[in-house]
Amino acid sequence: MNVSLVIPFVVAVDGPAGSGKSSVSKEVARRLDFGFLDTGAAYRALAWHAEASGVDTDDAASVVSCLDSFDYRIGTDPTGYAVHVGEVDVTEAIRDPQISAVVSAVARVPEVRRHLIELFRSIMAAVDAPGIIVEGRDITTVVAPDAPVRILLTASEAVRMSRRSAELTGSSVEAVGEQLRKRDAADSKVVDFMTAADGVTTVDSTELDFDQTVDAVIGVIRAAQLALAQRHDARGAQISEETP
Ligand SMILES: Nc1ncnc2c1ncn2[C@@H]1O[C@H](COP(=O)(O)OP(=O)(O)O)[C@@H](O)[C@H]1O
Numbered sequence: 140m141n142v143s144l145v146i147p148f149v150v151a152v153d154g155p156a157g158s159g160k161s162s163v164s165k166e167v168a169r170r171l172d173f174g175f176l177d178t179g180a181a182y183r184a185l186a187w188h189a190e191a192s193g194v195d196t197d198d199a200a201s202v203v204s205c206l207d208s209f210d211y212r213i214g215t216d217p218t219g220y221a222v223h224v225g226e227v228d229v230t231e232a233i234r235d236p237q238i239s240a241v242v243s244a245v246a247r248v249p250e251v252r253r254h255l256i257e258l259f260r261s262i263m264a265a266v267d268a269p270g271i272i273v274e275g276r277d278i279t280t281v282v283a284p285d286a287p288v289r290i291l292l293t294a295s296e297a298v299r300m301s302r303r304s305a306e307l308t309g310s311s312v313e314a315v316g317e318q319l320r321k322r323d324a325a326d327s328k329v330v331d332f333m334t335a336a337d338g339v340t341t342v343d344s345t346e347l348d349f350d351q352t353v354d355a356v357i358g359v360i361r362a363a364q365l366a367l368a369q370r371h372d373a374r375g376a377q378i379s380e381e382t383p
């Protein structure tokens with residue numbers, strides 16, 4: 140892996156299912172020429188790998204036993220990235236409702252989380268871009284708690300359900316809503332992604348359309364960059380005053 144010596148500017152985005160994390164973060168990354176990392180894809184791909192290996196996803200020890208053979212790759216280009224497990228392109232397969240139904244069981248296993256968090260950090264460090272937007276459930280609190288920008292992207296449950304069901308043709312709004320609610324409830328037992336931790340800015344997109352949400356996120360990033368630049372300038376001025 141090609142690890143850059145320059146640390147990329149990290150934007151951490153968390154939030155519940157269907158809040159717009161992936162689509163909004165991708166568009167923000169495109170506009171800023173940043174990389175993009177969808178961390179949920181790794182949990183989904185591991186669930187796919189466990190199922191393909193004939194493993195019971197409810198059995199934590201069996202899921203952990205799959206980690207050794209989990210050969211995972213994901214791109215960080217927001218204009219298009221593929222997800223691979225070994226030689227298999229699972230980009231589409233991991234979005235299947237069957238994977239959504241079992242992914243939380245895989246994601247609650249502490250050894251799985253430790254393994255994937257290390258992987259995310261190495262992908263972030265190796266990104267070939269001035270910055271990277273990383274989205275998931277625990278990015279602002281666990282994966283990148285020191286990121287210069289940390290955002291909780293939320294929307295009301297009703298809005299999230301209707302957005303998600305509009306994407307999934309062939310599934311009823313009720314069925315999509317029920318699955319989303321179950322997954323949020325299971326995921327909430329592992330990480331709190333419904334309330335913003337200290338220093339995390341909430342962007343509520345309930346009343347915003349897609350472009351307005353993208354603009355709101357870019358606004359938070361620009362404000363943080365400006366504050367950092369001002370702090371840097373003030374420190375520079377202080378050092379030159381102190382230097383005889
Ligand atoms: N502010 C918004 N207004 C309308 N639709 C949105 C908005 N944000 C996201 N969407 C749409 O909602 C759906 C779910 O978004 P997605 O990015 O997959 O959410 P998440 O990654 O949080 O699960 C997508 O079809 C996306 O285009």
Ligand SMILES: Nc1ccn([C@@H]2O[C@H](COP(=O)(O)OP(=O)(O)O)[C@@H](O)[C@H]2O)c(=O)n1
Pocket residue numbers: 154155156157158160161178179180182183242243244246274275276277278322326
């Ligand atoms: N940082 C993360 C990202 C995802 N996940 C798990 O992975 C699942 C799929 O994540 P996702 O980002 O694809 O889900 P959506 O929010 O897009 O529906 C979640 O339901 C969580 O169980 C996690 O535990 N931690």
